[in-house]
Amino acid sequence: MWMKLHEYQAKGVFADAGVPVPDSKLASTVDEAVDAAEDIGYPVAIKAQVQVGGRGKAGGIELVDNAEEAREAAENIIGMDLKGLHVDRVLVEGAVDFVNELYVGVTMDRNEGEPVAMVSTRGGVNIEEVAAEDPEAIEREHIDPAFGMQPYESRKAVYEAGVDREVAGDVASVLRTLFQLWDDSDATEIEVNPLMITADGDVVAADAVMNIDDDALFRHPDLAEMEDEAAEDDLEAKANEYGFDYVRLSGNVGIIGNGAGLVMTTLDLVDYYGGQPANFLDIGGGAKAERVTNALDMVFSDENVDSVVFNIFGGITRGDEVAKGINEALESFDEIPKKVVVRLAGTNAEEGMDILNTDLVTVEVTLEEAVQRAVEYAEEEAQ
């Protein structure tokens, strides 16, 4: 997994590394936002700090010219619901008068197992759409992970992309800084879109995307501290706490299983049998009572959930041990709010199924039957 920094966090990191960013201040109330705008000087952009693409189109970014407009914009944006996310804070930022917008980024090319630096003169628009319709518009330079980015590689990428000669040197320098940052901070992705070019030939990072490899956070305590503020969904934050891989979806059949591939398959089968999955939850190896309790707590906390399917393949962990864990977990609830279907397979699965308390759960033998039953329960409950 990876930790996605907010724009304001990423810009802070960029500024420290020497990448030019506009003057900006973070505000969580309307008054703070207006004060910040007055300090910075108009025009300013007021930008919702939530992690979704297309904030501008969704009304999360407004450009204002005076205090009155700033107040109105801040009132509109703070507290708004942007593509399902609640906006708590805005970044108030000096507007940049640009003549050109570029795209620069560094990411991992998983097929090659190597980082790749990217430059395009088609900045300011969704770069993935550009990549899909006109791949040639993005210049890619693979970087040898053993040696890091050489200066010529940054120049090559910038010249080949067709960046104006007057600013090419500065853009190449930004690219080198971004690569260094990528390398130093164990990023999985760094992106500036747009990198604005002003009439005076200055380069300014008007937006900032920076994702950090969760698996490397142990060696970046400074970045790890930003994690709480970066968390979005309450349930996803709770999952972090419990140490589950969890993704919330919009359906009503809760899903708990072990192993990513098997959990994904369970989701797919819920869909295949006409239901809608509410979540992905991988409980991991084993199934100790405490983990089962936590997993059920997670799924029951989602008010959309109408039924739950529990799909465990016992490998090294035996099915009878898993069953004991499930019983213990279920007995710890005063009342089980939604119907739970359990399916155990693998080592000692039959012994496990005999142990399961059928007053509390419905037991099914095959994966297909278990999913169909959970979909049925969800339909009944939803009516």
Added chain:
Amino acid sequence: MSILVDNDSRVVVQGITGGEGKFHTRQMVEYGTNVVAGAVPGKGGQEVDGIPVYDTVDRAAREENADTSVVFVPPAFAADALFEALDAPLDLVVAITEGIPQQDMSKVYRKLRETDTQLVGPNCPGVITPGQAKLGILPGNIFESGNVGLVSRSGTLTYQVVDNLTKRGIGQTTAVGIGGDPIIGTDFVDALEMFENDPDTKAIAMCGEIGGEDEEEAASYIGEYMDTPVAGFIAGRTAPPGKRMGHAGAIVSGGGGTGTAESKIDALNDAGVPVGDTPEEVVNHIEGFL
């Protein structure tokens, strides 16, 4: 016959003195795997269940003629352990460790390209040749010796398919868990090529998932070079774009939407590979091939 591992494999376990390393070494030995040494820095001279431990992989390989390693080293030190294994050198390295930083793996992968060692994983359940030997954490009791090859990015999904196969009396030559990370050593094409060259493997089950383009590459390889019939399964049809589904590598990218289940299923179908809607259907296809 089999691929990657058999009775003759001489195995060194890196991280043999840790909880997981110790537990799974015992399981591997019980299954019949020839574990000849352990390697843990600073623990040279000790023994685990009578297996000698050395400070370095190099020493373990020289003293005990080890040709294969299984890595249970924690993620923070795993890349170092992999470099050490690649340098020994060994024929096969199976990395079980989950959570190795991506940039560490990028460097390991760079080194791997310069060696003749076959790396399986990381973040994988391992490799098993039923009735002979297993490397990793797979539950040996669900496997049965036979003539179906299995390759998968996921552990428990592999077990699910194997369980269904075994219950129908269909055994396996070798099962390879290639791992759920974005950067892995052995990919589908590598494993398929090995199975194609194994005279005992009469059919292959391939379990892919969303993210990356490995399945698409496998599809073109199958279409062009393979005679052994392959049946497929792709997990993650319902995964939303931009969300990682447990495995670090299981993600459909936003916007452009690459790495989708649909693209993989289409590619496989185009190459003549039937893709099951359920794990049970995959087994039906395999049964039909035999």
